[in-house]
Amino acid sequence: MTMLLAVRDLRVSFPGATGPVYPVDRVSFELARGETVALVGESGSGKSLTGMALLNLVPAPGEVAPGSSVSLEGTEILKLRGEPLRRIRGARIGMVFQDPLASLNPVISVGDQIRETIQAHLPLGRREARTRAEALLAEVGLAGTPEGYQRYPHQLSGGMRQRVMLAIALAAEPDLLIADEPTSALDVTVQAQILTLLEGLRRARGLTVLLITHDLGIVAGRTDRVLVMYAGRIVEAAPTAELFAHPAHPYTAGLLGSLPRLRGPRQPLRPIPGQVPSPGDWPAGCRFHPRCAKSFAPCREEPPIVEVAGGHHMRCWLGKSGDSA
Amino acid sequence: MTSLLSVRDLTVDYRATGLIMPRRPLRAVDRVSLTVSRGETLALVGESGSGKSTVARSILRLQPVTAGTVEFDGHPVLELDRRTLRGLRRRMQIVLQDPSSALNPRMRVGAAVAEGLEIHRLGVPSERPARVAQLLGEVGLDPALADAYPHQLSGGQRQRVVIARALAVGPELLVLDEPVSALDVSVQAQVLSLILELQQRRQLAYLLVAHDLAVVRQVAHRIAVMYLGRIVETGPTDAVLTAPAHPYTRMLIAAAPDPDHVEGRPGGSPLRAAAPDPDEGPPGGSPLPLGVSGEGAGATRPAKGCLFQPRCPHPGLDLRCASESPALRPLGATLAACHHADSTTS
Amino acid sequence: MTTDGWLRQLWLRPAGRVGVILLVVMSLTAAIGPAFLPDPLAQPDLAQGGLRPPDQIHLLGTDYHSRDVMARVVTGARVSLAVAFGAVLLSITLGGMVGLAAGYLGSWIDAALMRLVDAALAIPRLFLLLIMVASMERIPLWLLIVAIGATGWFGTSRLVRAEVRRLRAMDFVRSAEALGATRRRILARHLLPNVLGPLTVATTLAVGDVILLEAGLSFLGLGVQPPTPSWGGMIMENKSFLVTAPWTSLAPGLAIVIAVVAVNLIGESLHQDPAPPLS
Numbered sequence: 040m041t042m043l044l045a046v047r048d049l050r051v052s053f054p055g056a057t058g059p060v061y062p063v064d065r066v067s068f069e070l071a072r073g074e075t076v077a078l079v080g081e082s083g084s085g086k087s088l089t090g091m092a093l094l095n096l097v098p099a100p101g102e103v104a105p106g107s108s109v110s111l112e113g114t115e116i117l118k119l120r121g122e123p124l125r126r127i128r129g130a131r132i133g134m135v136f137q138d139p140l141a142s143l144n145p146v147i148s149v150g151d152q153i154r155e156t157i158q159a160h161l162p163l164g165r166r167e168a169r170t171r172a173e174a175l176l177a178e179v180g181l182a183g184t185p186e187g188y189q190r191y192p193h194q195l196s197g198g199m200r201q202r203v204m205l206a207i208a209l210a211a212e213p214d215l216l217i218a219d220e221p222t223s224a225l226d227v228t229v230q231a232q233i234l235t236l237l238e239g240l241r242r243a244r245g246l247t248v249l250l251i252t253h254d255l256g257i258v259a260g261r262t263d264r265v266l267v268m269y270a271g272r273i274v275e276a277a278p279t280a281e282l283f284a285h286p287a288h289p290y291t292a293g294l295l296g297s298l299p300r301l302r303g304p305r306q307p308l309r310p311i312p313g314q315v316p317s318p319g320d321w322p323a324g325c326r327f328h329p330r331c332a333k334s335f336a337p338c339r340e341e342p343p344i345v346e347v348a349g350g351h352h353m354r355c356w357l358g359k360s361g362d363s364a
Numbered sequence: 365m366t367s368l369l370s371v372r373d374l375t376v377d378y379r380a381t382g383l384i385m386p387r388r389p390l391r392a393v394d395r396v397s398l399t400v401s402r403g404e405t406l407a408l409v410g411e412s413g414s415g416k417s418t419v420a421r422s423i424l425r426l427q428p429v430t431a432g433t434v435e436f437d438g439h440p441v442l443e444l445d446r447r448t449l450r451g452l453r454r455r456m457q458i459v460l461q462d463p464s465s466a467l468n469p470r471m472r473v474g475a476a477v478a479e480g481l482e483i484h485r486l487g488v489p490s491e492r493p494a495r496v497a498q499l500l501g502e503v504g505l506d507p508a509l510a511d512a513y514p515h516q517l518s519g520g521q522r523q524r525v526v527i528a529r530a531l532a533v534g535p536e537l538l539v540l541d542e543p544v545s546a547l548d549v550s551v552q553a554q555v556l557s558l559i560l561e562l563q564q565r566r567q568l569a570y571l572l573v574a575h576d577l578a579v580v581r582q583v584a585h586r587i588a589v590m591y592l593g594r595i596v597e598t599g600p601t602d603a604v605l606t607a608p609a610h611p612y613t614r615m616l617i618a619a620a621p622d623p624d625h626v627e628g629r630p631g632g633s634p635l636r637a638a639a640p641d642p643d644e645g646p647p648g649g650s651p652l653p654l655g656v657s658g659e660g661a662g663a664t665r666p667a668k669g670c671l672f673q674p675r676c677p678h679p680g681l682d683l684r685c686a687s688e689s690p691a692l693r694p695l696g697a698t699l700a701a702c703h704h705a706d707s708t709t710s
Numbered sequence: 711m712t713t714d715g716w717l718r719q720l721w722l723r724p725a726g727r728v729g730v731i732l733l734v735v736m737s738l739t740a741a742i743g744p745a746f747l748p749d750p751l752a753q754p755d756l757a758q759g760g761l762r763p764p765d766q767i768h769l770l771g772t773d774y775h776s777r778d779v780m781a782r783v784v785t786g787a788r789v790s791l792a793v794a795f796g797a798v799l800l801s802i803t804l805g806g807m808v809g810l811a812a813g814y815l816g817s818w819i820d821a822a823l824m825r826l827v828d829a830a831l832a833i834p835r836l837f838l839l840l841i842m843v844a845s846m847e848r849i850p851l852w853l854l855i856v857a858i859g860a861t862g863w864f865g866t867s868r869l870v871r872a873e874v875r876r877l878r879a880m881d882f883v884r885s886a887e888a889l890g891a892t893r894r895r896i897l898a899r900h901l902l903p904n905v906l907g908p909l910t911v912a913t914t915l916a917v918g919d920v921i922l923l924e925a926g927l928s929f930l931g932l933g934v935q936p937p938t939p940s941w942g943g944m945i946m947e948n949k950s951f952l953v954t955a956p957w958t959s960l961a962p963g964l965a966i967v968i969a970v971v972a973v974n975l976i977g978e979s980l981h982q983d984p985a986p987p988l989s
Binding site: 081082196197198199226227228229230231232253254255256257258259260283293294295296297298299300301302303305307308309310311312314315 | 411412518519520521548549550551552553554556557575576577578579581582605615616617618619620621622623624656657658659
């Protein structure tokens with residue numbers, strides 16, 4: 040598999056009361072062409088900011104700190120400005136957000152919104168672009184008819200709007216799709232449909248997908264790899280099945296223990312005590328250690344990255360002592 | 365066991381004001397009947413537009429009701445005058461979904477928790493700070509937080525304050541409207557554990573409104589599944605979740621994310637594994653479980669017949685479904701409102 | 711954050727701090743200044759003629775009637791500021807009450823009050839005032855305050871009503887209802903404290919408006935009656951000498967500008983963050 044995107048030491052800084060804080064702090068990962076990777080974390084973990092930083096879209100007053108690198112097949116995205124950056128956004132990397140209603144223009148028909156995106160990136164005439172837009176509508180499971188083309192966002196349900204967002208994100212045929220909580224605002228039956236659609240589109244188009252979510256439940260069985268974020272850092276990265284079967288980092292294990300199950304024997308929940316610290320108050324050393332049942336003396340120091348199994352890494356002192364469970 | 369709360373044929377219409385002509389009123393809740401006993405949890409489950417929150421709020425008379433009766437420990441809640449109702453409100457409290465808007469931003473935590481004590485003149489004013497500290501302790505908060513303002517707290521802490529505020533007046537019934545859906549997973553588990561613990565300690569009756577079946581399974585004794593304002597299936601939690609009779613209940617269960625199904629790709633997602641027919645689903649997409657399709661919130665409401673019929677994947681769908689509204693009837697271990705469910709109950 | 715919280719916020723912002731200092735200095739000068747200045751009505755050196763340019767005796771010169779301009783500006787501040795603050799206090803009280811009632815009670819009360827406001831807003835305020843004051847020979851100061859205050863609350867009531875309607879839909883109000891809180895309690899403990907922020911902003915901005923309005927009325931001869939000094943009245947009295955003796959109208963003109971700038975600085979600073987976020 041060839042590498043599509045390489046992220047190195049990504050840092051996002053925000054001005055704080057006493058100097059800058061880093062809600063995303065030296066995040067590194069790679070995406071191979073065609074894979075679906077989940078970036079999982081709770082609120083405040085920095086997962087959404089990471090997604091925005093990949094396209095240099097961090098909202099002010101935040102900014103991507105110097106020394107960060109996001110490379111799309113050798114092109115350093117963070118160094119781009121103006122037209123070249125615009126050509127990456129949309130054309131190479133598409134994005135879908137949680138709230139489709141806020142991302143759609145209420146006074147332009149959904150078809151025209153797709154057509155405009157197509158024309159912004161591809162050298163097509165109005166008529167050709169319109170034909171393509173109708174085809175895209177059909178591809179995301181909406182009516183690819185002139186009537187379907189003419190509908191406005193308020194005439195659509197939440198799930199249909201998210202389908203339109205997918206069509207817009209795919210209009211310029213990007214290689215990478217970043218989906219930030221694409222189904223969190225949707226009902227569970229609609230969520231299942233959108234996720235299934237996403238998987239179908241990935242396969243049909245050979246897309247690479249970065250799925251940013253708080254919900255471990257939608258990650259299982261739908262992604263190739265999982266990156267778990269806590270307090271601005273990736274604390275564990277593993278193939279999906281491996282991560283669910285053998286969670287190594289105590290935070291990942293805690294998350295899984297907190298998750299109520301619909302199937303299997305009913306077990307009491309095992310919550311993680313305490314709460315996620317805010318970016319200004321991150322503890323020294325391992326950022327999870329004050330909430331961790333297994334913390335011991337070394338945890339006050341910066342933990343090493345250890346390989347637990349093939350392709351399975353975590354940032355934890357436990358790995359060093361050979362105790363991974 | 366007599367029920368603490370007994371709701372019969374509750375109906376709520378929303379009058380939509382049209383631009384030119386008055387529109388047909390929207391029936392948000394349609395002849396819903398339910399009971400909750402002391403120490404018991406009944407979960408109202410459904411997607412957006414199912415009317416589950418409307419039921420919860422109507423029971424506490426937080427919104428106008430079109431028809432039906434609500435009895436709380438023998439009192440006809442919907443017919444009480446304002447004064448009597450105020451007294452009864454001590455005994456039935458509500459915890460709302462969004463902890464960020466459920467607390468007055470200008471009121472300190474201590475004052476918010478003490479408000480019910482003041483309203484109902486419970487205890488001596490001089491002892492209230494101690495009572496507030498005790499309540500904060502009971503929900504697992506540091507009593508020192510009494511001086512904090514809501515915006516200084518995390519989401520989980522705020523939801524605990526909301527619970528303490530409701531508990532202050534010593535209720536017997538607590539209506540929990542999506543109490544954990546705005547919270548992070550790790551915090552959600554903490555609050556669910558607290559909810560369970562409080563029920564045991566205080567013999568509370570809960571009416572839990574939720575969309576997450578896995579959450580419901582953790583805390584509820586019985587489940588009522590709602591679709592477009594009607595209860596379509598109800599029964600003991602385990603029966604509804606393991607042997608659902610109604611096609612909608614099955615669809616909900618099939619669509620629920622499952623962290624334990626990790627065969628992963630390319631072996632197939634849990635949805636595909638459960639899908640009976642690999643050719644279903646939208647073009648370009650992969651098959652869906654048990655024909656999961658359509659949306660409750662935006663679904664067109666058939667003028668007659670079964671409300672779920674336009675989305676129903678049941679093979680036995682017939683003219684009767686389109687013309688005759690099904691009533692709840694015993695099907696296996698649950699009650700379900702379906703003309704055909706028995707023919708494929710597994 | 712409480713009321714002391716927003717005062718501190720105001721002080722921490724440079725613009726707000728400048729506004730507060732200016733306003734405090736002006737108010738203090740108006741309060742105690744006249745004691746150290748000549749009688750604003752006296753004509754000490756009538757014999758030598760009026761319109762004397764600023765010198766060591768008359769720091770801002772004298773007017774046509776040979777009265778000390780500085781004494782008149784400082785004394786005029788009492789009138790102008792009293793009218794401004796009095797009228798604004800009245801209009802926010804009226805506007806706040808009407809807005810709270812309309813927004814919280816809703817139904818026909820809301821409809822009736824808001825149609826009334828619509829009707830009142832359709833008539834220009836100056837026209838309303840002209841009708842009220844032009845029908846009288848002499849307008850006492852209190853009546854001027856009442857007239858300006860009574861014609862200034864319409865916009866405020868709309869603002870408060872919109873805010874109350876937004877708050878009323880929020881869960882904390884519903885939760886108070888569920889606790890059995892009376893309407894009075896919900897208004898006083900839950901709604902009022904939360905509309906104070908936007909109301910404060912509206913108030914400070916209205917003060918500037920009213921100073922200008924009073925100046926305009928006095929300029930038209932319908933406000934504070936001569937010989938009592940007020941800023942607008944002074945400009946009117948001296949409009950013929952704008953070229954020959956500019957100090958006579960520049961001094962009150964500058965006073966108006968400073969006062970309006972001061973309250974607008976305060977209003978703008980509060981506007982940036984009137985209250986802790988509700989979400």
